[in-house]
Amino acid sequence: MSLVNTSRKFAQICATKNPILFTAIRNHWNKDFKPAAFPKTQEERNAAAEKYGLISSEYKPYANDGTGMGDYPELPLTSGDSRDPHYPWDNPELKRNFNEPLHADFEMYGEDRYDVMFKHRTPVYKQFFQFTGVMLGIFIVYGVCENFKMFPGLIPKQYPLQGKKHYTFEVEE
Amino acid sequence: MGNIMGNGVSNGLNLYLHPEITPDPLKEPKNNPLEGFDKLRKERTVKATKAEMESAKIPLQNRDYCVDELLRFKACRKDVWPFAVQCEHEKHAYLNCQYEDYVIRMKEYERERRLMERSAALNAAA
Numbered sequence: 394m395s396l397v398n399t400s401r402k403f404a405q406i407c408a409t410k411n412p413i414l415f416t417a418i419r420n421h422w423n424k425d426f427k428p429a430a431f432p433k434t435q436e437e438r439n440a441a442a443e444k445y446g447l448i449s450s451e452y453k454p455y456a457n458d459g460t461g462m463g464d465y466p467e468l469p470l471t472s473g474d475s476r477d478p479h480y481p482w483d484n485p486e487l488k489r490n491f492n493e494p495l496h497a498d499f500e501m502y503g504e505d506r507y508d509v510m511f512k513h514r515t516p517v518y519k520q521f522f523q524f525t526g527v528m529l530g531i532f533i534v535y536g537v538c539e540n541f542k543m544f545p546g547l548i549p550k551q552y553p554l555q556g557k558k559h560y561t562f563e564v565e566e
Numbered sequence: 567m568g569n570i571m572g573n574g575v576s577n578g579l580n581l582y583l584h585p586e587i588t589p590d591p592l593k594e595p596k597n598n599p600l601e602g603f604d605k606l607r608k609e610r611t612v613k614a615t616k617a618e619m620e621s622a623k624i625p626l627q628n629r630d631y632c633v634d635e636l637l638r639f640k641a642c643r644k645d646v647w648p649f650a651v652q653c654e655h656e657k658h659a660y661l662n663c664q665y666e667d668y669v670i671r672m673k674e675y676e677r678e679r680r681l682m683e684r685s686a687a688l689n690a691a692a
Contacts, residue, residue, distance in 0.1 A: 540582045543574035544591045546675040547668070552630055553612045559631070560599050560607035562673055 428463030442466070445494045455497070468496045473504035474511070587683045595678040610670075632663035 431454060432438045441464040442452035455462035476488040483491040487503070501507060513520070551559045580588040589595065600607060610631050619629050622637055639660045642653040 541575075541578045543578040544581075545672075546573055546577055546679070547591055547671045548589070548595055548674045548678065549592060550630060550671065551610065551667070553610065553633075554616055554629075558599070559610040561610055561670060563608045564603060564605040565608055566605075 428465040430463055431457040432464050446492050447494060462497060465497055466494060468494060470496060470502065470509050472502040472508040472510055474508040587679065587686050589675055589678040589682060591675070595674060597678060597681045601681070631667055632660060635660035635663045
């Protein structure tokens with residue numbers, strides 16, 4: 394029993410002297426990231442907004458339709474590619490500021506993933522006409538030229554021992 | 567080059583626009599090969615027999631009128647291997663023979679084309 398007490402005291406001393414060693418182990422488990430239940434009263438909403446670092450007027454949870462988002466806030470969807478690369482982000486790798494709430498599907502919209510705010514250089518209907526125009530144009534040229542295949546002026550190759558007589562252009566004396 | 571860059575294109579157009587005076591390169595000539603010659607033309611022959619070609623494993627597409635030169639070339643290579651460069655004369659003879667064969671085919675095509683033109687003109691006159 395004394396060994397247990399000694400160990401506990403030792404652990405407490407370590408936790409006070411070197412908290413970084415222990416906070417990393419004891420906090421930020423999966424259960425800590427798990428959102429709480431859907432907020433029903435205004436007090437619960439305010440508490441949830443504060444928990445996620447939002448002001449109460451900006452806080453808007455996902456619809457309570459069974460998707461399991463709980464009280465997690467529905468944040469505007471901005472892709473990593475569309476964020477300002479020249480802004481001095483606290484975390485430039487993720488273009489993210491310290492304590493900034495993350496979108497629920499954050500891992501889907503990184504710079505290496507899908508860009509929801511992507512703008513095409515040409516509109517899609519134009520791209521469709523460009524594609525069909527090029528393909529149809531090539532097909533028409535191909536179809537027309539199919540009738541005019543160039544060829545060297547040669548008769549088919551002559552082979553001996555097949556019951557046919559072939560001649561040179563010299564005459565017998 | 568002239569057979570492709572210049573004539574090749576017009577050959578293709580002529581075969582579509584004037585098929586009555588343009589021979590099809592994929593069909594054998596229809597005219598009598600001896601027509602218009604005072605004397606008999608020399609026949610093209612090969613000395614090698616089918617058994618010899620089979621024994622030398624000559625591919626079917628190479629069993630043409632140059633197969634004698636090809637057999638000499640391959641026999642030489644076998645004799646002097648690995649100094650195959652010593653067979654340069656045999657190889658030259660074989661390639662020359664292929665060239666002559668090509669020229670004969672071009673001449674036959676031109677002969678066929680002129681005979682077709684002649685018969686078309688005769689038909690138009692009649």
